[in-house]
Amino acid sequence: MADDHSREESQIRLEGQLLIADPILNEGIFHHSVVLLSEHSSEEGAYGLILNNPAGHLVGEFLKEDEYAPLARIDVHIGGPLARQHLTFAALWWNAEKGLRFATRISAKDAVKHTQNPGTLVRAFVGYSGWSEGQLEGELRKNSWVTAKPTQELLGCSHDNTLWAETLRHLSAYHKIIAESPGDPFMN
Numbered sequence: 001m002a003d004d005h006s007r008e009e010s011q012i013r014l015e016g017q018l019l020i021a022d023p024i025l026n027e028g029i030f031h032h033s034v035v036l037l038s039e040h041s042s043e044e045g046a047y048g049l050i051l052n053n054p055a056g057h058l059v060g061e062f063l064k065e066d067e068y069a070p071l072a073r074i075d076v077h078i079g080g081p082l083a084r085q086h087l088t089f090a091a092l093w094w095n096a097e098k099g100l101r102f103a104t105r106i107s108a109k110d111a112v113k114h115t116q117n118p119g120t121l122v123r124a125f126v127g128y129s130g131w132s133e134g135q136l137e138g139e140l141r142k143n144s145w146v147t148a149k150p151t152q153e154l155l156g157c158s159h160d161n162t163l164w165a166e167t168l169r170h171l172s173a174y175h176k177i178i179a180e181s182p183g184d185p186f187m188n
Contacts, residue, residue, distance in 0.1 A: 012137060014040040016100060018154075019048065020146040020167055023178060029053070029081050032164040035129050036150070038090075038104040046131040049079035049090060049104060051123070051154075052163035059108075059124045062087060068108055070115045074122060077159065080129030088128075092155060093120040100150040121155050146171065 019035040029050070039047040060072030071089075078084070089111035090104040103114070114120050131139070139145060148171055157163055168179035 012040075012042060012140075014046070014136075014147060016102070016150070018148045018150050018167065020148060020164065020171075022144050022146060023181075025144055029078065030129075032161060034163050034167050035080075035145075036090075036092075036102065036104075038102060040136065042137055043133060045133050046129075046136045047104075048129045049123075049125050050077065050129060051159045052161060053078040054160055055126060059087075063108055068112065070112050071108060071122070071124065074124050075159075076124045076126060079125035079127045082128050082130050084127035086126065088125050089114075090123050090125060091117075091120050092123070093117065094152045094155060100152075100154065119155070123159065146175065 014037050017037050017040075019033075019037055021030050021033045021035075025031055025033075032052070033050045034052045035048040035050050037046055037048040055076045055078050057076045058072065059068070059074045059076060062076070063071060076087070079088075087108075088104075089106045089108060090102060091106060091111065091114035092100060092102045095101050103110070106114070111122050111124070114122050136145075140147070146168070148167065151170070153170075154167075157166055165179040168175040170176075
């Protein structure tokens with residue numbers, strides 16, 4: 001039976017899914033986070049970006065050259081706890097047949113090109129979220145994350161602290177209750 005369980009786990013593919021932090025992750029960088037998993041395999045681990053953790057800076061504060069002017073007003077987000085010394089970009093767009101499409105770990109020059117595509121959302125990140133082989137699967141077994149397929153509305157939502165509740169609210173009645181509960185129910 002253990003072989004069946006590990007075979008099932010190795011077939012889990014979450015690339016392109018959202019990881020929504022369960023309320024049990026109530027402190028640290030992942031508190032109320034919504035992570036876009038852009039890479040995932042049970043054998044190699046996972047790579048993602050926290051979409052709703054603005055750093056309070058704009059790209060123009062860091063890239064002042066004229067060629068990057070189309071990126072100047074883009075908010076910089078903290079994508080996760082790893083490699084926070086690097087500024088990278090991601091582009092997100094909706095495809096009617098395939099759903100959310102994305103390009104992550106792109107350069108500033110590629111990000112400028114993506115800004116010219118109508119309907120494409122370009123985001124800047126310092127850091128990323130990463131999991132080693134089997135680590136994310138262990139966290140999922142502990143119910144630390146809720147997984148969800150992104151909807152087109154993701155592109156129009158504010159990517160700030162309201163995104164967590166907004167994303168949960170649309171999953172089910174149970175998740176709507178969680179999204180609308182106070183941070184500390186004992187303070188109610």
